[in-house]
Amino acid sequence: MPKIIVEIMPKQDLLDPQGKAVANAMHRAGNKEITAVRIGKRIELHFDREITEKDLEEAKEQASAFLSNDVIEDVVSVTKAD
Amino acid sequence: MKIGVITYPGTLDDRDAQRAIRLAGAEPVALWHADENLKKVDAVVLPGGFSYGDYLRCGAIAAKAPATKEVIRLAGQGLPVLGICNGFQILVESHLLPGGLIRNENQHFVCRDQKLKVENNQTAWTSLFEKDEEILIPLKNGEGGYIATDETLKMLEGENRIAFRYVETNPNGSMNDIAGLTNERGNVVGLMPHPEHAVEPGFGPDTSIAMKSGIDGLKFFQSVLQQVVNA
Numbered sequence: 001m002p003k004i005i006v007e008i009m010p011k012q013d014l015l016d017p018q019g020k021a022v023a024n025a026m027h028r029a030g031n032k033e034i035t036a037v038r039i040g041k042r043i044e045l046h047f048d049r050e051i052t053e054k055d056l057e058e059a060k061e062q063a064s065a066f067l068s069n070d071v072i073e074d075v076v077s078v079t080k081a082d
Numbered sequence: 083m084k085i086g087v088i089t090y091p092g093t094l095d096d097r098d099a100q101r102a103i104r105l106a107g108a109e110p111v112a113l114w115h116a117d118e119n120l121k122k123v124d125a126v127v128l129p130g131g132f133s134y135g136d137y138l139r140c141g142a143i144a145a146k147a148p149a150t151k152e153v154i155r156l157a158g159q160g161l162p163v164l165g166i167c168n169g170f171q172i173l174v175e176s177h178l179l180p181g182g183l184i185r186n187e188n189q190h191f192v193c194r195d196q197k198l199k200v201e202n203n204q205t206a207w208t209s210l211f212e213k214d215e216e217i218l219i220p221l222k223n224g225e226g227g228y229i230a231t232d233e234t235l236k237m238l239e240g241e242n243r244i245a246f247r248y249v250e251t252n253p254n255g256s257m258n259d260i261a262g263l264t265n266e267r268g269n270v271v272g273l274m275p276h277p278e279h280a281v282e283p284g285f286g287p288d289t290s291i292a293m294k295s296g297i298d299g300l301k302f303f304q305s306v307l308q309q310v311v312n313a
Contacts (some may be wrong), residue, residue, distance in 0.1 A: 013231070033093070066142070069142065071181055071230065
């Protein structure tokens with residue numbers, strides 16, 4: 001299925017409480033060498049036809065205007081996939 | 083005078099807000115997130131809760147609702163708008179107020195009676211307070227940590243846009259102890275704590291005078307009532 005994948009991460013300098021809690025649990029499980037865990041989002045936009053350049057442009061716009069909030073997050077990538 | 087209260091799927095405090103409006107002497111009007119018009123209300127409250135289950139980000143989906151679009155349009159014309167808790171998050175996601183709200187610094191949901199300082203009493207919702215008056219109203223949130231860029235913070239401080247600051251305790255790690263903001267015009271105000279839960283003796287926060295006697299929240303709604311009547 002043609003889809004556009006949007007990846008979003010919390011900003012580097014912000015506390016990621018979810019990641020911190022998971023890192024603590026992994027340390028307890030013995031994975032001591034993991035220095036940090038950060039958790040972001042992968043959002044898939046599905047299509048039932050070929051994805052055009054225009055779709056990708058629109059997805060990029062939506063990624064920064066709606067799917068992420070630039071005060072707290074960065075859009076890492078917006079890519080086409082089959 | 084009619085004050086609309088928008089209910090989104092997942093809103094919790096809409097009826098409390100309606101009750102506060104009634105106690106202040108105005109008529110509450112229930113509005114639904116899918117409403118394309120706001121029934122000619124004189125002011126709007128975006129109440130607390132978990133609109134759309136806090137999906138994507140708190141307030142992000144509500145910011146795109148038809149009723150919110152109309153709020154954004156009319157706020158530009160001076161309609162008084164108060165966003166409480168999730169309503170504040172919706173105002174921020176709608177870009178009616180700058181910055182963002184993130185998970186509390188201590189990672190806990192915090193529920194307490196919170197002391198605030200009214201820093202700006204020139205807004206539609208704070209005109210009956212004294213400048214620097216300290217008030218006590220309930221606070222209950224998990225994602226109330228206010229953040230903004232240094233540039234935005236400088237602007238907010240310089241333009242007297244910080245309506246409320248936390249006093250004694252900063253419950254959620256908010257930058258500059260920010261509890262609430264106003265827009266430049268003073269018609270849009272958003273804050274994390276809940277004025278609508280401190281409007282009736284017997285049901286508010288404890289005060290030094292008597293248990294549950296705190297009604298500091300009532301003045302928010304009386305302020306806007308006075309403003310609209312005088313306008």
